[in-house]
Amino acid sequence: MSFGGRVSVVLGLLVVVIGFAVWGVVGFLLPQPPTVDFTSAQTPTGAIDMTVQTVPAIGFGYQPVWVSYLVKNPQGQWIHSTVWKLPAHTRINVTIDQYDSGSPLRNQQWWRVQGTLGGQATYNGKPLSVYDSNTGNNGIGHTFTVPALNLSVPLVGVDGNATNTCGSAPCTTNFDHNTMKFSFMTPGAGTYSWQCFVPCGGGYLFGNGGPMTTLGYMGGFLDVVA
C-alpha cells in the first residue's frame, strides 16, 4: 500500500473512532431532562412561584410505571423535568401537590422540615415542622431535599384508603392529593442536586433503584444562575 493509502486508512479509522466516542458521549452520557427556566418568571415582589407535583406512575415514556416529579413551567404547562433554572439570591415559593401514597419511615431525619424560610412548611394549609409518619394512614411518600442547602421537606402521602387516586401524569386536583407549601432562598450561582430520600422505587429491592437513581424522576438539579 502506498504512503498516501496508509495515511488515508489511518485517518479513516480515526474518524470512525472519534465518531463512536462522540456518539457514546452525546447519545448516552450527556442527555438530561429539559431545563425549565424560571429566571424571567419573577412576581412583582421579586419572588418566584413554582408548582410541582409527584405522581405514583408517570404513565408515559420508556418507564411508564415509575414514580416521578413534574413541574409546571411559567407558561402553565406541566413538564416532565427535574432540572429547574432559578435566579440566585431569590425567594422561591414552592407548592407541591402530592398524589402518591406514603409509608412510615424508619429514619426520623426525613420527618422534619428544615432549611425553609421560617423553618416551616404548610400541609393542606396548616403549619408543619415535623410529621410523624407512624401515625394515621398517610405516611410520608417523598421528600424534596437539597443537601447543599440543608433544605428538606417531607411530602405527606395520600391516605392509604383513598379511592380517587391519580393513575398517570399530569394529575389534576380533582384526584385525592395533599398540598405542601414552603419557601426558600436560592444561594449563589451553581448547580445544586436535589433528591427524594424516601426509597420509593416500586418493584426494586428496598425501593432504592429505578426512579430513585434516574435523573428526571426522583432527583434533579437546581441550576442557579447569577
Added chain:
Amino acid sequence: MTLAAERETEVVYPDPTPPVLGGFQGLPARPGWFSQHLGTAAILAVGGYLLGHWIGNVMTSGYDNVAASGINAVPVTAGLLGGVLGWLLGIGALNYPLAKMAGMEPRPDYESTSWTRYFRYTADHKVVGMQYVIGVLGFLFTGGLLAMAIRTELLSPTSHLFGPGTYISIVSEHGTVMMMMATSVIVGPLGNWLVPLMIGARRTAFPRVEAFSFWIFTAGYLVILSALFYGGFPTGWTGYAPLQTQAPQGMMSYLVGFAVIGVGMMAAGFNLAVTIINYRAPGMTWSRIPIFVWSILATCALLTLATPTLVAAGLFGILDHTAQTAFYVTEHGGSSFLWQNLFWFFGHPEVYIMALPGFGIVAELLPVFTRKPLFAYKVAAAGMIGVALLSFFVWQHHLFQSGINPDMRPLFMLTTELISIPTGFIFLVGMGTLYKAKIRFEVPMLFCLAVFFNFLIGGVTGVFLSDVPVNVTVHGSFFVLAHFHYTIMGGLIFAFFGGLYYWLPKMTGKTMNKKLGKIHFWLMFIFFNLTFFPMFLIGLLGQPRRVFEYAHNLQALNDFASVSSFVLGASFLVFVANFVWSIFIKPTPSPANPWDSLGLEWQTPTPVPYYNFARIPVVLNDPYHYGEENPPAIADLGDGILVAAGASSPASVAEDPRPPAE
C-alpha cells in the same frame, strides 16, 4: 504428534499443505471473504443478541415483578449471552469442538502471512499476541476516555456536566473496563507472544484455547461496554450487593461481562501455565527460564485458581436478577457478604495478577540495559511465587469496614503486611541489579525506572492501608484511589509500555521513534504523578470516591489533578501517533537485536517463522550473563550457532527459511 517427536522434527519450508481457510474436512473449501472472520463474528453476535433478547421476552413478559418495575433482566441476560455465543461461532472458535461432536475433522491450521490473519481465529501465538496488543490498547483508551469524563466532571463541586447517576455509571464503567484490561494487559499480548519463544517452544500447549481466550476477552469488552446503553450500573467496579441487587439492567452487562472475561482469563492462564511447565526446550531448567516467564507462571497460577470464584460470583448475581434466587439478598436468606467474600477472594489475587507481570518485565529488562547479570535471580523467582501464594490470604482486608468479626482483623492485617516481604524481594533484586551499573537510558529503561519510583509510593501507602486504624480512617476515600492507581497504573501500565517499546521491534520488525518515545515517557511520568499524588491529599482531607459533589475547599486540588490528567491522557496520544507512524505509515526496519539481548526470543529471524525455531534450541545457561569477562554460551541453536554475550546475534546470520511474505 507427541511432544518428544515434535521436538525432534525439523520444520521444512514451505509448508506443503495447501492453504485452506477453516471449515471441516470433507466439506467444500470456501473463498477467503466467505470464511470466518471479524465481520462474521459481528454479524452473528448481533443475530445472537436479538434472538436471545426475543427468547427472554417470550419467557418472562407476563410476570408481575416485571410489570411493577418496568425492568426485565432476563431478555438482557439472554441477549448478551446469545451475543457472546454468536460472536464465538462467527469467529470460528467453536468449529473444533462442534466438528468433533459431529464426528468430523476440522482442517489443520496453516501458516498465513496475509494481513487478514489478524482478523481471524488463528493458532499462531504471535498473531494472537498482536491481536491482544490492539485489544488491550482499545480497552485502555476506552477506560482512559471515561477517566477524562470523570476528571471533567470534578473540575467544579457545583457545576455539573453529568447527572449523579450518569457520573457513577461512568466511574463504574471506567473501573470495570480498566480492571478487566489490566488482568490481561501483559499476559495477553506479551505473555502469549513471547513465552513460547523465550522457552524455546514452537507453539503454546493449547493454541485453540489461546485464541479462544482472546476472542472471548473481546466479547467481554463489548458486553461490559453495553452497560452504558442500558443506563449503566451504580456499584463501581466492585459490584457490591445490595446495591447490585437493586441496580438497573446495566448491572447485567457487568455480571455477564465479568463472567465472560473470567472464562477467558482462566483459558489464557491455563494454556500458558501448561506451556511453561511442559514445552520448555531441552536444558531450559527451572533455574534457567527467563524471569519474565517466572512472573507469567506465577500470574497464570493466580488466573487459573482465583478466577473461577469470580465467574461463580457473577453467575450467582445473574441468577439473583433473572431467576429471583437470593444468594446476595440478606432479607431472603442470602448474604451480601457472600458477594464481598467471593469477589475479593478473586479480587485481591487479581491485584497481583496485575502486578507480577509488571515486575517480570522490569526484572527482564534491567540486565539488558545495565549490562549486568540479574541480581539474586532465585530470590526474584521466590518472591514472585511467595507473592502469588500469600495473595490468597489477604482478601478480608477489603472487609475491615464491612462488619467482619473484629478478631479477624489482626490476622488479615498481618497477612497483608507480610506480603510486602516477597514484594520487597523483587524490589531489592531491582536495586541490586542497578547498583553500580552503567545504565543505558533507552525508552524501555526509563519506563522500568519509573516503575520503581511509582511502585514505591503505591507500595508504602499500601502498607499504611493494611493497618486497620489507617484503613478505617481513609476507607473509601481518594487516598485509597491514589494508592491503587500508583500500584496498577504506576506499576503495571508503565511496565507494559516499557515492555512494548522493548519488544515491539521484535514483534513487528519495525523501530519505534525514540524521540517520540521519550516525549511520551516524560509526559506520562510527570503528569501521572501530578494527577495522582494530589489525590492522597484530597483523600486525607475527606473527599469520598464515586461522589460527584465535594467540599468547595477541595476545588483547587481537584482542578490541579484534573488539568494534569488531561495532559496525562494526551501523553497516550503521543504513543498512538508514534505507534501508527513508526509501524504502519512510515515503517523503519528494526535491527535484528537492537538492545543486544541474550534472550532466546531475539535469536530468531524477524519476522519470526510460524513454528518459531526450525530446530528446537538446546539451552545451556540462564540468559543474564551480561558484562562477564568470559561469558558462557546461553544456547545452542544448531548448525554450530551458539548464543553468548558479545557474539554477533545469530538472528543476523540465521536466515528465515520461509519464502518472502506476500
